Amino acid sequence: EIVMTQSPATLSVSPGERATLSCRASQSVSTNLAWYQQKPGQAPRLLIYGASTRATGIPARFSGSVSGTEFTLTISSLQSEDFAVYYCQQYDNWPLTFGGGTKVEIK
Amino acid sequence: EVQLLESGGGLVQPGGSLRLSCAATRFTFSSYGMSWVRQAPGRGLEWVSAISFTGDSTYYADSVKGRFTISRDSSKNTLYLQMNSLRAEDTAIYYCAKKSVIGSIFGYYFDYWGQGTLVTVSS
Numbered sequence: 689e690i691v692m693t694q695s696p697a698t699l700s701v702s703p704g705e706r707a708t709l710s711c712r713a714s715q716s717v718s719t720n721l722a723w724y725q726q727k728p729g730q731a732p733r734l735l736i737y738g739a740s741t742r743a744t745g746i747p748a749r750f751s752g753s754v755s756g757t758e759f760t761l762t763i764s765s766l767q768s769e770d771f772a773v774y775y776c777q778q779y780d781n782w783p784l785t786f787g788g789g790t791k792v793e794i795k
Numbered sequence: 796e797v798q799l800l801e802s803g804g805g806l807v808q809p810g811g812s813l814r815l816s817c818a819a820t821r822f823t824f825s826s827y828g829m830s831w832v833r834q835a836p837g838r839g840l841e842w843v844s845a846i847s848f849t850g851d852s853t854y855y856a857d858s859v860k861g862r863f864t865i866s867r868d869s870s871k872n873t874l875y876l877q878m879n880s881l882r883a884e885d886t887a888i889y890y891c892a893k894k895s896v897i898g899s900i901f902g903y904y905f906d907y908w909g910q911g912t913l914v915t916v917s918s
Contacts, residue, residue, distance in 0.1 A: 689857075720902075722904035722905075724840075726840075730910075731890055731908035731909065731910055731911060732832075732840065732890075732905075732908055733908075734895065734904065734905060734906045737895065737902075737904045743895075743906060744906075775839065775840050777840075777842075777904060779901075779902060779903045779904050782854050783842060783854070783855075783856050783857065784830075784842040784845070784854075784903055785842065786832075786839060786840040786841065786842060787839075788839050789839045789840075
C-alpha cells in the first residue's frame, strides 16, 4: 500500500497570504495525484488532478506541482472561502489512498 | 448537474449488516466507474471500494475485504455497498463518488460526491 503523508497537519495563514501544502508518497505514483478540499459538514470537492491540472471551475489561485514523490498544493492568495481541510489522493495503484489532511485555518 | 444521493445508513449492532444505496442522476451512469469513500467522525478520508463502469472489476480496501461487496445496477442507475460483519471501526459517513474519467480502468479520482450517509455500529 502506498502511504501518503501530508504536512503540516495544520497551517495558520492570514487572508491574502500564500499557503503551501505538501503531500509525499511512499513510492512513485507518477503524476496520478489528486487534491480535494473539504469544508465542515460538506463532501470533498475535487481541486486538482494529474498533480497539476485544475478541475472544472477551480480558481487559478490553486495550483499543483510535483517533484519526484513530493507534491505541493499552493494557494496563491487565501480567500475566506479557502479555509478548509485539504486531502491528497493517489490513484496510481490499488488500494487508493488518501493523505491524512492539512487543515488551513485563519491566523 | 450530476447528483448522487446515498441512503441506507443507520444504527446497527456489531456483527450486523446494512446495504447502502447511491442513486445517480444527470449523467450516463453506465459509462463511469464509481466508488465508496468513508470518513470516521473527526477523521480523514478512507477509500473503501470501487467498481468499474462495466461492473466487471471490483476493488476493496484490506480493512473491508471479505466483509463488504460493491455492486451496481445500471438499469436503476444505482450503486450499492453490502456491508456484513460490521465492526465499531466501520462507524463513519459513507460517501458515494463518481470517477471523473469516462470509461477506462484507470484514473480513479472523483469529480462528484454525494452528501453521505452515516453508519453507526454500536451495541
